[in-house]
Amino acid sequence: MKALLSLAFASAWNRRATLGLMAVSIALSVVLLLGVEQLRTQARESFSQSISGTDLVVGARTSPIQLMLYAVFRLGDATHNIRWSSFQAMAEHPAVAWAIPISLGDSHRGFAVIGTTAAYFEHFRYGDRRPLAFATGKPFADIFDAAIGAEVAERLGYRVGDRIVLNHGAKDLGLAEHADKPFKVSGILQRTGLPVDRSVHVSLEAVEAIHLDWQGGAPMPGLSIPAEYVRKFDLAPKEITAALIGLKSRAGVFQMQRFINQYKDEPLLSVLPGVALDELWSVVSIAEKSLLAISALVVAVGMSGLVAVVLAALGERRRELAILRSVGAGPRVVFMLLAIEGLMVVMAGALLGVLGLIVLNLFAAPILEAHLGISFTPGMLSADAWQLLLLVMTTGFLVSLVPGYRAYRLSLADGLTPRL
Amino acid sequence: MVAEVAHSSTSPFAIDIRNLVFQWPGEHGFRLSIPQFLVRRGERVFLQGASGSGKSTLLSLLGGVLLPQPCHMRVLDTDLTMLTSSARDRFRVDHIGFLFQQFNLVPYLSMRENVLLPCRFSKRRRQRALQSAGSAASLEQSADRLLAQLGLDMTLARQPVTALSVGQQQRVAAARALIGHPELIIADEPTSSLDAGRQVEFLDILLGRCDDENVTLIFVSHDQRLGSHFSRTVDLDKLYGVAPGSA
Ligand SMILES: Nc1ncnc2c1ncn2[C@@H]1O[C@H](COP(=O)(O)OP(=O)(O)O)[C@@H](O)[C@H]1O
Ligand SMILES: [Mg+2]
Numbered sequence: 035m036k037a038l039l040s041l042a043f044a045s046a047w048n049r050r051a052t053l054g055l056m057a058v059s060i061a062l063s064v065v066l067l068l069g070v071e072q073l074r075t076q077a078r079e080s081f082s083q084s085i086s087g088t089d090l091v092v093g094a095r096t097s098p099i100q101l102m103l104y105a106v107f108r109l110g111d112a113t114h115n116i117r118w119s120s121f122q123a124m125a126e127h128p129a130v131a132w133a134i135p136i137s138l139g140d141s142h143r144g145f146a147v148i149g150t151t152a153a154y155f156e157h158f159r160y161g162d163r164r165p166l167a168f169a170t171g172k173p174f175a176d177i178f179d180a181a182i183g184a185e186v187a188e189r190l191g192y193r194v195g196d197r198i199v200l201n202h203g204a205k206d207l208g209l210a211e212h213a214d215k216p217f218k219v220s221g222i223l224q225r226t227g228l229p230v231d232r233s234v235h236v237s238l239e240a241v242e243a244i245h246l247d248w249q250g251g252a253p254m255p256g257l258s259i260p261a262e263y264v265r266k267f268d269l270a271p272k273e274i275t276a277a278l279i280g281l282k283s284r285a286g287v288f289q290m291q292r293f294i295n296q297y298k299d300e301p302l303l304s305v306l307p308g309v310a311l312d313e314l315w316s317v318v319s320i321a322e323k324s325l326l327a328i329s330a331l332v333v334a335v336g337m338s339g340l341v342a343v344v345l346a347a348l349g350e351r352r353r354e355l356a357i358l359r360s361v362g363a364g365p366r367v368v369f370m371l372l373a374i375e376g377l378m379v380v381m382a383g384a385l386l387g388v389l390g391l392i393v394l395n396l397f398a399a400p401i402l403e404a405h406l407g408i409s410f411t412p413g414m415l416s417a418d419a420w421q422l423l424l425l426v427m428t429t430g431f432l433v434s435l436v437p438g439y440r441a442y443r444l445s446l447a448d449g450l451t452p453r454l
Numbered sequence: 455m456v457a458e459v460a461h462s463s464t465s466p467f468a469i470d471i472r473n474l475v476f477q478w479p480g481e482h483g484f485r486l487s488i489p490q491f492l493v494r495r496g497e498r499v500f501l502q503g504a505s506g507s508g509k510s511t512l513l514s515l516l517g518g519v520l521l522p523q524p525c526h527m528r529v530l531d532t533d534l535t536m537l538t539s540s541a542r543d544r545f546r547v548d549h550i551g552f553l554f555q556q557f558n559l560v561p562y563l564s565m566r567e568n569v570l571l572p573c574r575f576s577k578r579r580r581q582r583a584l585q586s587a588g589s590a591a592s593l594e595q596s597a598d599r600l601l602a603q604l605g606l607d608m609t610l611a612r613q614p615v616t617a618l619s620v621g622q623q624q625r626v627a628a629a630r631a632l633i634g635h636p637e638l639i640i641a642d643e644p645t646s647s648l649d650a651g652r653q654v655e656f657l658d659i660l661l662g663r664c665d666d667e668n669v670t671l672i673f674v675s676h677d678q679r680l681g682s683h684f685s686r687t688v689d690l691d692k693l694y695g696v697a698p699g700s701a
Contacts, residue, residue, distance in 0.1 A: 037574035041563075048562030353557045359519060360554075361630070362547025362575035364540050449519040450552065451510045451642070 064387025171221025
């Protein structure tokens with residue numbers, strides 16, 4: 035057996051250029067497969083970590099998934115708002131422990147502006163029921179105060195006390211600026227890995243204030259209310275985009291959901307975050323599965339390449355196999371020699387792939403976090419990824435049997451005198 | 455009579471074959487039939503025959519790579535027809551050294567590793583190689599010694615075996631056949647790819663080694679001129695009727 039292994043190794047080493055390329059192609063396919071798998075699980079994880087302790091998410095009537103996407107993940111826009119009076123009715127409902135209003139629509143240099151109340155910093159929970167915490171400063175207190183997320187502070191280099199100008203609309207259009215009413219950074223939140231990091235939080239009154247002299251998305255011509263007079267107006271919010279609700283007892287959640295969904299004054303939708311997420315996964319999983327299937331195909335292509343290469347070389351190796359037979363190697367030994375050679379390449383490829391993935395992780399994690407908001411913890415493979423890797427290696431093992439079997443047949447037929 | 459002695463464990467014959475028939479598979483497969491073929495222990499037999507007359511086939515039968523139809527066949531007093539295929543593989547490496555016409559070496563192994571191949575697969579060959587080299591010597595040393603006896607400079611060891619000349623390659627192959635003192639050396643046209651001068655030179659070296667170690671040699675060639683170097687010449691085409699031991 036030792037003789038066999040060192041023979042197989044010497045033989046593989048002799049053709050290291052070709053086999054090395056095969057190992058690299060298998061490694062790349064493994065990177066793709068495991069990368070897709072990792073992206074999938076990390077995205078899921080990161081999404082499920084985004085909200086915890088919230089019993090119901092409420093918004094205007096739309097699809098539950100869409101509501102989750104804009105209210106929790108800040109993806110996409112709300113089509114309708116809900117009335118402030120509806121929010122108040124919910125907040126005052128005896129079953130409700132706390133309610134966080136969320137008003138979306140403005141942005142600051144590409145980062146979302148969230149109008150909300152102090153309840154946000156008090157009751158919002160994520161991950162393992164962790165509350166939000168300030169790295170420096172404090173929540174907004176004044177109308178023109180803003181509490182910013184860690185990513186906003188880092189990317190734009192803001193510190194507590196800096197003045198910032200908000201844009202109207204979710205996209206930076208340059209023109210529609212609320213330049214007359216600058217905000218002061220009151221605090222910077224600790225990093226969470228959530229959309230919170232990429233948000234600017236202001237009071238609901240502030241959202242009203244900057245829109246006082248606006249109508250239909252544009253400044254009213256001839257009307258400009260200076261910041262110092264703003265306080266004299268009625269800044270009570272009239273509409274919000276969504277609300278997060280925590281109940282006194284989880285047992286009442288379906289009753290509360292019914293109350294909201296059948297609310298008389300306007301059509302509302304409330305969803306249980308867990309249920310909505312499950313629904314989201316069932317939609318996403320089709321795409322996930324196709325991606326995984328494609329990656330698996332790429333792995334299969336890599337493996338067939340290996341078989342082709344080993345098989346092609348076999349013709350030139352018939353003399354060598356005859357020599358081995360003359361020194362006592364049976365057809366079974368010849369079989370194992372070729373199988374081991376293939377297996378070594380597959381193993382090297384798999385190992386290289388895992389290493390490649392780890393390296394890729396180090397480079398890709400910040401990019402993914404910045405662009406997709408997926409917090410990517412570089413490090414160990416998930417259990418599913420290990421399973422995939424095991425599957426790859428098993429397939430590789432089975433695939434290696436093909437050239438082994440071919441060599442077995444050849445050496446049986448050739449004996450000591452291959453007829454070339 | 456010879457026939458009775460052949461069954462005892464130490465008959466004077468290294469090879470004792472009667473009424474052997476072998477047919478390659480297929481309707482028109484080549485059929486080799488040998489009424490009798492006897493080789494004494496220590497004999498140097500020159501086996502000649504036209505190309506395609508079945509010389510290599512006979513050698514594969516002697517090495518237990520091919521199995522004849524049931525018959526009387528003893529190689530070194532072993533009835534190969536009674537052994538399993540893996541026992542025949544073991545027998546082959548334990549007792550027989552093979553030498554082929556060309557491309558005799560495993561290209562990715564060093565000169566020394568090529569020589570040591572039989573020792574990697576056979577404990578018997580390993581032990582005998584170690585014994586002959588002296589108590590303190592290693593396998594590698596015994597390989598080197600053999601290579602030196604065959605006129606191969608160890609400075610050649612540094613280059614890949616594929617860079618050696620054909621004559622040098624054949625000597626490495628001869629060292630591989632000889633290492634660990636197999637009782638039988640089977641050489642299938644080992645000189646055919648050498649030019650005339652080298653042929654005789656190689657033959658002299660090989661025969662010299664065989665004399666020193668007192669092994670039985672079956673040497674195949676279609677070149678009749680080489681026959682004069684051997685104690686006996688057997689023509690496969692006329693094997694029928696060749697009296698045992700008649701030289
Ligand atoms: N592997 C094989 N399969 C089928 N037939 C074979 C094989 N090897 C040799 N033969 C047949 O056996 C005959 C004798 O071949 P061989 O023993 O190689 O002759 P020689 O060595 O005397 O030239 C040839 O006619 C050939 O067709
Ligand atoms: Mg031949």
